[in-house]
Amino acid sequence: MAGFRDSDKALFPIKNITGVLQLFRHQLENAREPDLALLSIVAGIIESKLTSRSAAALQLCEPIEPNSLPVLEIHDVQVLYEKFHGIMKSNVEPNKSNSPATRDLVKRVSDVIWNSLTRSYYKDKAHLQSLYSYLTGSKLDCFGVAFAVVAGCQALGYNDVHLALSEDHAWVVFGEHGTETAEVTWHGKGNEDKRGQEIGKGVSSRSWLYVNNKPVVCTRNMEVAALVSAINPSLNATHDAYEVSLLQQELLWLLYDLGHLKKYPMAIGNLGDLEEISPKEGKVPCKTLFEEAITSARTYYNNQHVYPYTYQGGYFYRNKMYKEAFESWANASDVIRLYNYSRDDEEIYKEFLEIANELIPHIMKVESSGFSASSILKKPECFANLLRFYDGICQWEEGSATPVLHIGWAKPLVNTISKFDSDVRAQVNIICDKLEEEKLSKKNGTYFNNNNYASLNQTNLKEKDLTNFHPSIEALTAACSEKILNPEY
């Protein structure tokens, strides 16, 4: 059993980030599993004290002494900890026989959390992810509900219930072999929640939302990594509370050094983003972290996750490494092409839309102002990766009930492709080789033959001649060459 032990209590009062690190380290390194309720309450109190309106005002007029935190007294934590255990134990039978959880039990715990939430509130607000928010404000966001259910099950002695994470949703696994799944929270806006049901076997299982059934299935230590990743340092739309950001970075390094981020690509990516802003002495550089996140997704999740490539692409873009950014985004597109687009996939749709219609056009603008020989407009591999990027989005649309592309995509796309001269475009040759069935089979073993689209294998990208491409790309490249041949076109 986890629990608020005397050795934890001895660490209080906590006055600074080092004190918080000691509490987390103590919880993570001791034989028994870390107490999710305790750590979520502590992280939530600190985040609330340092990002509340009063803290914002204070920060702006007299920055608090660096590395200091408002003093965290044990009483503040204990009251909330007992309250959470009280809510759980007065509504649900604790696990006296140490048996695996049942679907009814998981649904029951989800109902206790669900029915105790404020009737209506703005669900996307910041700082609604922790048990502190739940216990003091009766508000939780979508992730927060799932986390609270897992923490509640731990408090009741059901140690088989664990958090399962996709790139935009959370649910739980449970049972003797940890193979049972259950929805415990809502997703998106205006969708009926599916709480209690097992995770999609139907069409939804081919949507990005469920990552082709390759979710991050957390251990207790990885659930701590999830709560640390969910720490939100934002003071307002433009500023972060420096101490909260530093605490999150230090906690992620603690988890990284203990090996608990190995199978958690998004947490490694979050650490990479923080490191890019303020690199920590003696640690691997953020560029390496983004590469490690990709390796983790390729190793443990059959390369079915998109975000590791968009973490890396975003880094290259911010650092004006545009050729590299195109390759990362093309790799992201190679992941999404295997999915069917469904209305639950808005978040990743917005991600690709921003890359295609904001980031790439910005790059083309800044690149076409200069005429240096090193310009990406002279590099065939850049053109090739852009085509691979667009082709992946086209293929994502294929076979999906919901369309992806619309006229808003076409103009930036044609503008981008036509920035490459024909002599550069001519150097990009793509042969449509036999599509490996297991890699590209999109639906129950059938796969599209060469007449529907070309799948580009990154390695042989350069020495192939251009044959048939996804019809819309082919039409667009033809339109571009038409445009270039007849300028008045």
Ligand SMILES: CC1(C)CN=C(N2CCN(c3ncnc4sc(CCF)cc34)CC2)S1
């Ligand atoms: C490249 C990016 C746009 C930058 N930040 C990104 N994210 C920020 C952090 N995110 C996350 N970070 C750690 N764990 C999780 S679990 C989850 C699904 C809801 F439960 C999201 C998420 C989501 C993705 S993707």
